[in-house]
Amino acid sequence: MSKVISQDLIPKKTLYTGEQVPCIGMGTFGSDRFSAEQVSAAVAGAIRCGYRMFDCAACYGNEDQIGQVFKEAFDEKIVARKDMYIMTKVWNDMHEKVEESCLKSISDLQCDYIDLFFIHWPFPNYHAPHCDVDSRNPDSRPFSVEEFVNTYRQCEALVEKGLIKSIGISNLTIPKLEAVLPELKIMPVACEMELHPCFQQQELFDYLLAHEIQPIGFMPIGSPTRPERDMCSEDVADIQTPEMVEIARAHGCHPAVIALKWAVQRGQIPIPFSIHEEEYISNLQLTTEDPLTEEEMNKIATLEKNNRLVKGQVFLWEGANDWHDLWDEDGYIVQ
Numbered sequence: 001m002s003k004v005i006s007q008d009l010i011p012k013k014t015l016y017t018g019e020q021v022p023c024i025g026m027g028t029f030g031s032d033r034f035s036a037e038q039v040s041a042a043v044a045g046a047i048r049c050g051y052r053m054f055d056c057a058a059c060y061g062n063e064d065q066i067g068q069v070f071k072e073a074f075d076e077k078i079v080a081r082k083d084m085y086i087m088t089k090v091w092n093d094m095h096e097k098v099e100e101s102c103l104k105s106i107s108d109l110q111c112d113y114i115d116l117f118f119i120h121w122p123f124p125n126y127h128a129p130h131c132d133v134d135s136r137n138p139d140s141r142p143f144s145v146e147e148f149v150n151t152y153r154q155c156e157a158l159v160e161k162g163l164i165k166s167i168g169i170s171n172l173t174i175p176k177l178e179a180v181l182p183e184l185k186i187m188p189v190a191c192e193m194e195l196h197p198c199f200q201q202q203e204l205f206d207y208l209l210a211h212e213i214q215p216i217g218f219m220p221i222g223s224p225t226r227p228e229r230d231m232c233s234e235d236v237a238d239i240q241t242p243e244m245v246e247i248a249r250a251h252g253c254h255p256a257v258i259a260l261k262w263a264v265q266r267g268q269i270p271i272p273f274s275i276h277e278e279e280y281i282s283n284l285q286l287t288t289e290d291p292l293t294e295e296e297m298n299k300i301a302t303l304e305k306n307n308r309l310v311k312g313q314v315f316l317w318e319g320a321n322d323w324h325d326l327w328d329e330d331g332y333i334v335q
């Protein structure tokens with residue numbers, strides 16, 4: 001029997017709703033490298049060792065296999081549904097049919113309701129799975145406040161119907177948040193954003209905390225197994241920087257674990273992915289022991305290199321310059 005980490009030892013974060021959630025979750029995107037069966041087997045093992053938060057998405061193509069695992073865990077009374085925190089996301093091609101997408105995820109995940117339902121990207125811009133990064137969909141268009149609020153309204157209706165408990169946003173920027181937040185009736189509880197030592201997004205992070213929106217950090221290890229199409233020659237490998245390697249040596253662990261300790265201590269909820277039991281166990285166990293010193297936290301704070309890995313090129317519209325247009329880097333929404 002593999003190691004079980006007691007729930008009492010895992011620190012919790014409190015959302016603005018008062019709900020308490022674990023300070024770390026598990027990602028489920030197989031990155032084109034791992035099959036749905038491998039990912040769902042890891043989810044089964046992770047539930048048994050003590051994970052209670054899972055980051056799913058309709059577009060990861062594995063919700064029905066993960067749902068089978070959830071059902072077995074509920075049936076075998078390994079965990080009760082109320083003690084799990086299940087997150088999923090509506091994909092870009094379903095922004096007009098959010099309820100249909102949500103019902104499909106609930107059915108596939110066999111979980112009765114979703115705890116936190118994200119709008120995966122703030123555009124309806126669709127690209128075919130596994131497409132080339134340079135491909136452009138002629139229907140793609142720039143961000144529209146009206147279109148986003150229309151999608152968000154459908155999420156608000158899902159809360160009212162009891163299909164989801166909370167709403168989340170993802171891949172947003174401060175200019176877009178400034179434009180949409182005043183329009184919302186139910187505030188988002190969390191924002192999923194790329195966060196790792198060499199990409200800290202400090203300004204957006206502070207903005208979210210000031211608005212009581214919990215940052216959830218995706219690619220917390222710097223996604224060493226991300227698809228080839230998302231790799232660029234200028235990308236930095238966070239866990240290979242000399243500072244991360246040195247801190248890991250001092251703690252006698254892998255630099256990946258240091259990236260996660262930094263994330264938890266900084267205050268975001270990291271959602272690392274791994275299909276390897278020893279890795280996902282150590283990723284949860286790290287939250288219970290051997291914290292980083294203030295000096296180590298300060299050293300990691302200096303590693304910021306604006307190292308964005310998910311650039312989002314495939315969502316660009318005709319007439320856009322390049323991927324920087326998606327991220328409103330000059331402080332206004334690029335049209």
Ligand SMILES: NC(=O)c1ccc[n+]([C@@H]2O[C@H](COP(=O)([O-])OP(=O)(O)OC[C@H]3O[C@@H](n4cnc5c(N)ncnc54)[C@H](OP(=O)(O)O)[C@@H]3O)[C@@H](O)[C@H]2O)c1
Pocket residue numbers: 026027028029030031055056120170171192193217218219220221222223224225226254256257271272273274275276278279280282283310
């Ligand atoms: N909202 C969004 O738009 C969005 C975008 C991207 C990702 N996400 C979510 O974020 C999750 C995490 O991102 P990610 O999977 O791309 O990247 P990640 O968690 O930064 O990296 C995952 C890789 O790190 C390695 N790893 C994990 N734990 C380790 C350990 N203890 N020691 C050594 N290596 C370790 C594994 O590589 P090996 O297999 O080689 O060991 C694993 O494949 C996704 O699964 C998904 O749920 C959301």
